Amino acid sequence: MRGKLVYPYSDELLDYEFSKTHPLKPDRLRLTHDLSQRLGLLDLTTNIKPTLPTREELEIYHDPEYIDAVEECQDASCRNIRYGLGIADNPSFPGLYEAARRYVGATLDGMRSIIDGASNAFVISGGLHHAQRSEASGFCIFNDIVIAIMHLLKEKECRVLYYDFDAHHGDGVQNAFYRSKNVLTISVHQSGKTLFPGTGNVFENGAGEGEGFSVNIPLSVGSGNPELIRSFDEIVVPLIESYRPNLLVTQLGVDGHYMDPLAHLAYTSHGYEYVIRKLKHMSEDICDIGWLAVGGGGYHVTNVARLWSLFLSLMLDVEVPYQIPQGFLEACEGIDYSKCPLTMRDEQDVMQLYTPREHVEKDLDRVLERVKELVFPFHGL
Numbered sequence: 001m002r003g004k005l006v007y008p009y010s011d012e013l014l015d016y017e018f019s020k021t022h023p024l025k026p027d028r029l030r031l032t033h034d035l036s037q038r039l040g041l042l043d044l045t046t047n048i049k050p051t052l053p054t055r056e057e058l059e060i061y062h063d064p065e066y067i068d069a070v071e072e073c074q075d076a077s078c079r080n081i082r083y084g085l086g087i088a089d090n091p092s093f094p095g096l097y098e099a100a101r102r103y104v105g106a107t108l109d110g111m112r113s114i115i116d117g118a119s120n121a122f123v124i125s126g127g128l129h130h131a132q133r134s135e136a137s138g139f140c141i142f143n144d145i146v147i148a149i150m151h152l153l154k155e156k157e158c159r160v161l162y163y164d165f166d167a168h169h170g171d172g173v174q175n176a177f178y179r180s181k182n183v184l185t186i187s188v189h190q191s192g193k194t195l196f197p198g199t200g201n202v203f204e205n206g207a208g209e210g211e212g213f214s215v216n217i218p219l220s221v222g223s224g225n226p227e228l229i230r231s232f233d234e235i236v237v238p239l240i241e242s243y244r245p246n247l248l249v250t251q252l253g254v255d256g257h258y259m260d261p262l263a264h265l266a267y268t269s270h271g272y273e274y275v276i277r278k279l280k281h282m283s284e285d286i287c288d289i290g291w292l293a294v295g296g297g298g299y300h301v302t303n304v305a306r307l308w309s310l311f312l313s314l315m316l317d318v319e320v321p322y323q324i325p326q327g328f329l330e331a332c333e334g335i336d337y338s339k340c341p342l343t344m345r346d347e348q349d350v351m352q353l354y355t356p357r358e359h360v361e362k363d364l365d366r367v368l369e370r371v372k373e374l375v376f377p378f379h380g381l
């Protein structure tokens with residue numbers, strides 16, 4: 001019998017705040033924690049306080065000179081263009097080094113718990129998928145996902161499947177494992193032609209030993225639940241079944257939600273729910289080590305809280321009420337930068353806002369066909 005779901009969280013994680021006007025707001029985590037608590041979900045999880053990783057643990061992936069540069073960038077005036085620090089996306093701030101390390105610690109703690117026997121973990125602060133080996137990028141300083149996966153691979157020989165449905169391409173994770181077949185990365189995202197970081201086209205398939213083990217599904221502007229679900233059923237499911245990973249790692253950024261201010265996709269809670277339910281079943285059937293879920297993007301803060309709490313309930317297999325608890329509505333009314341949703345799930349017909357969708361469907365047909373041609377032969381499909 002495997003252990004309970006592990007949930008690493010402490011208020012110290014809220015120190016990762018680039019500036020008061022930066023879109024990556026600590027309220028995303030604070031409100032998710034608050035709502036999950038009100039829903040009684042955190043009574044069902046093993047709650048642990050994230051620790052700080054050692055220098056050695058950071059060096060498992062990051063360049064030592066880059067780590068030094070982050071450590072030296074300790075006030076808002078620090079700029080280090082070479083390493084992507086102190087620029088518009090990644091301004092420096094006092095305490096940056098410790099805050100960035102704590103994010104790594106939370107994900108590493110989740111991974112360690114799974115290695116030690118927990119069935120799965122949800123690390124809401126994790127998911128900094130743009131961080132490169134020696135460069136900060138897209139709000140991400142250290143790549144907690146890569147470090148956690150490399151930690152596991154050092155401990156035991158195994159296969160990891162990484163699935164990322166954040167609106168942005170999971171470039172940092174893909175780059176780290178581009179030549180490896182021990183980690184199969186799959187990213188479904190708004191096309192790099194219209195969104196940061198610009199990468200993630202269908203032809204990026206891995207190299208050397210890893211050829212066929214990097215998979216990209218770029219979507220057109222306006223893509224919604226049908227595209228999320230079709231790409232999942234037609235590409236992700238067969239790959240999970242053929243690759244048979246020992247561990248599933250998922251980046252669950254919710255900036256693809258139709259209300260998100262930074263991207264241009266149109267997912268709703270129902271599309272996400274379909275995918276999470278299937279991931280749960282498949283990880284239970286196939287993955288003997290378990291499932292490590294991390295957060296990621298999402299910039300409509302109250303929606304992030306609602307969706308990640310919903311995901312946690314699905315991972316725990318418990319039902320949540322239709323209405324969002326009254327106490328949470330009062331807590332989020334004090335926030336002036338986004339409206340509070342009133343229900344845990346979106347209205348079913350909200351997708352009707354996004355018509356016509358003909359070109360979106362045709363674009364997806366072409367992308368899925370090409371991905372199958374390029375990738376499936378490496379997996380006996």
Ligand SMILES: [Zn+2]
Pocket residue numbers: 166167168253255296297298
């Ligand atoms: Zn994103």
